[in-house]
Amino acid sequence: MRNLLLTLSYDGTDFHGWQVQPNGLSVQQALCDAIERITGVRENVTGCSRTDSGVHANEFCCNFRTENAIDCRRLMGSLNAVLPDSIAVTGCIQVPGFFHARYDCRGKRYVYRVWNSAARNPFLDRYSWHYKSRLDAGFLNAQAQAFVGTHDFTSFCAAGSSVEDKVRIVSSFTVERQGDEVRFIVEANGFLYNMVRIMVGTLIEISENKIEKNKLVDIIDIKDRKYAGRTAPAKGLFLDRVFYEEAIDEKRR
Amino acid sequence: MRNLLLTLSYDGTDFHGWQVQPNGLSVQQALCDAIERITGVRENVTGCSRTDSGVHANEFCCNFRTENAIDCRRLMGSLNAVLPDSIAVTGCIQVPGFFHARYDCRGKRYVYRVWNSAARNPFLDRYSWHYKSRLDAGFLNAQAQAFVGTHDFTSFCAAGSSVEDKVRIVSSFTVERQGDEVRFIVEANGFLYNMVRIMVGTLIEISENKIEKNKLVDIIDIKDRKYAGRTAPAKGLFLDRVFYEEAIDEKRR
Numbered sequence: 001m002r003n004l005l006l007t008l009s010y011d012g013t014d015f016h017g018w019q020v021q022p023n024g025l026s027v028q029q030a031l032c033d034a035i036e037r038i039t040g041v042r043e044n045v046t047g048c049s050r051t052d053s054g055v056h057a058n059e060f061c062c063n064f065r066t067e068n069a070i071d072c073r074r075l076m077g078s079l080n081a082v083l084p085d086s087i088a089v090t091g092c093i094q095v096p097g098f099f100h101a102r103y104d105c106r107g108k109r110y111v112y113r114v115w116n117s118a119a120r121n122p123f124l125d126r127y128s129w130h131y132k133s134r135l136d137a138g139f140l141n142a143q144a145q146a147f148v149g150t151h152d153f154t155s156f157c158a159a160g161s162s163v164e165d166k167v168r169i170v171s172s173f174t175v176e177r178q179g180d181e182v183r184f185i186v187e188a189n190g191f192l193y194n195m196v197r198i199m200v201g202t203l204i205e206i207s208e209n210k211i212e213k214n215k216l217v218d219i220i221d222i223k224d225r226k227y228a229g230r231t232a233p234a235k236g237l238f239l240d241r242v243f244y245e246e247a248i249d250e251k252r253r
Numbered sequence: 254m255r256n257l258l259l260t261l262s263y264d265g266t267d268f269h270g271w272q273v274q275p276n277g278l279s280v281q282q283a284l285c286d287a288i289e290r291i292t293g294v295r296e297n298v299t300g301c302s303r304t305d306s307g308v309h310a311n312e313f314c315c316n317f318r319t320e321n322a323i324d325c326r327r328l329m330g331s332l333n334a335v336l337p338d339s340i341a342v343t344g345c346i347q348v349p350g351f352f353h354a355r356y357d358c359r360g361k362r363y364v365y366r367v368w369n370s371a372a373r374n375p376f377l378d379r380y381s382w383h384y385k386s387r388l389d390a391g392f393l394n395a396q397a398q399a400f401v402g403t404h405d406f407t408s409f410c411a412a413g414s415s416v417e418d419k420v421r422i423v424s425s426f427t428v429e430r431q432g433d434e435v436r437f438i439v440e441a442n443g444f445l446y447n448m449v450r451i452m453v454g455t456l457i458e459i460s461e462n463k464i465e466k467n468k469l470v471d472i473i474d475i476k477d478r479k480y481a482g483r484t485a486p487a488k489g490l491f492l493d494r495v496f497y498e499e500a501i502d503e504k505r506r
Contacts, residue, residue, distance in 0.1 A: 088373040120341040122264040
C-alpha cells in the first residue's frame with residue numbers, strides 16, 4: 001500500500017471549499033471522483049487544511065493511500081485529464097506510510113489580494129477584494145508587525161470555532177503594494193478559522209480609523225472576537241504555500 | 254448633444270462578443286442596458302471593433318451621443334455600479350461631435366497569452382491557451398518578423414469575411430516568454446477577422462514542424478487561408494490597447 005502526496009492548485013470560485021459538503025461540489029469530492037475514475041477505488045483523501053468556499057489555492061497538499069501501482073507521473077497526467085479545469089495537480093510523490101497531510105504540516109503561507117483602485121478590474125474580480133479608497137501599504141505593514149510572534153489569536157478566530165488551543169506562531173506578516181494591488185502575506189505554523197480574513201479586515205478598519213492605530217496588541221490581548229474588525233471576503237484569499245519537513249518539500253518541488 | 258468616448262475593460266468569457274447578438278448577452282448590450290438605466294434613453298453605442306465570443310479586452314473604446322448632462326466622472330461611477338462585474342468602465346471623456354470610435358481608430362495592439370507548461374494553471378484557464386509542449390519564444394519571435402510591414406493578409410483572414418481590402422500595416426510583432434507564459438504581442442493599423450488567432454496558430458504549427466520554418470513570407474504571398482495554420486482559441490486573446498490621435502489619447506489616459 002503506497003501513500004501518495006499530491007500538490008494541487010485550484011480556483012475556489014465555483015467550489016464549496018475543500019471538504020466534502022452535502023450541498024455543493026467541494027474540491028475534495030472532485031478529486032475523490034477523479035481518483036476513483038482512475039483507480040476504480042473510492043480512496044480517502046486527507047487535506048492539509050479546510051479552505052472555505054471561494055478561497056483559492058496556489059498550493060494545496062493532500063495525501064491518500066492506494067493499492068494501485070500506477071506511476072506518479074502517469075497518475076498526475078490522468079488526474080489532470082479528468083479533473084475540472086479549475087483544479088490542477090502539479091505534483092505527486094510517494095511519502096512514508098505514516099505521513100499525514102494535516103498533522104505533518106509545519107506551516108503555511110497565505111496571500112490576501114486587494115484590488116485597490118477606483119475602477120474595478122474584471123480580470124481580478126474572482127481573485128481579489130475590490131477596495132476603492134487608497135491604502136497606505138507601508139503604514140499597514142508597520143501596524144501588522146503586532147501579529148508577528150507567539151500569540152493567542154482568539155480575537156482573530158471566527159466565533160463558534162471548536163478549536164481549544166488558539167495559540168499560533170506567526171513568523172511573518174508583510175503588506176506590500178504592486179501597482180494597484182495590495183498584498184497581505186502571512187506565514188504561520190497554523191491558522192484558526194477565518195484568521196487571515198479577520199486580520200486583513202482589522203487592518204482595513206485601522207486604515208478607515210474605525211479601529212485606533214497601534215491597538216492590535218491590545219486586541220490580541222483581550223482575546224475576544226468582537227474587538228477585531230470585519231472578516232474580509234473569501235475571494236481575495238489564496239493558500240500560497242504549504243511547508244513540510246525539508247526532505248518532503250525538496251522531493252515535492 | 255455631447256459625444257462621449259468610453260474606455261472599458263472586460264472579461265469576455267461569459268459574453269457573446271462585443272456586438273449585440275440575438276442568441277446571447279453581448280458586451281454592447283450589457284453596456285446599452287446600463288446607459289439606459291442611467292440616462293433613461295437607449296443610446297446607440299459604436300465600438301472600436303467587433304471582438305469575438307470569449308475574447309477579452311484590457312482596453313476597448315466606444316462612443317455614444319447623449320442629450321443627458323451627467324458629468325463624465327459621475328457617469329463612470331454610475332455605469333460601474335450597474336454593469337456586470339466582468340465589465341469595467343475605466344475612462345469617460347467628451348470628444349468632438351464627429352468622432353467615431355471605429356473610423357477614427359489609428360491602430361490597436363492585441364496580446365495573445367499561451368500558458369506553456371505541462372501542468373494546467375487554473376487561474377489562467379479563462380485567459381490563455383494551455384499549450385503543453387515547450388515553445389521557443391526566441392525562435393518564434395524571429396519567424397514572426399515576416400508579418401511586420403504592409404501586406405495583404407488574406408491568408409490570415411477567416412474564410413467568408415466580407416472585407417474587400419485586406420492590406421494591413423503590422424508595425425510590430427513580438428513573441429516573449431515570461432516564466433511559463435508565452436505572449437504574442439502585435440500592433441497594426443487594423444486587423445482582419447481572426448487575424449491574430451490565425452497568426453498565432455500558424456506560428457504554433459511552425460514550432461510543431463507542420464509548417465516549414467521561414468515560410469511565412471510565402472504564406473502571406475499566396476493569399477489563401479488554407480496555407481496558414483489553425484485558428485488559436487479565442488480565450489487567449491486580449492485587445493490590449495486602442496490608439497487614436499494623440500490629443501484624444503492624452504485626454505483619455
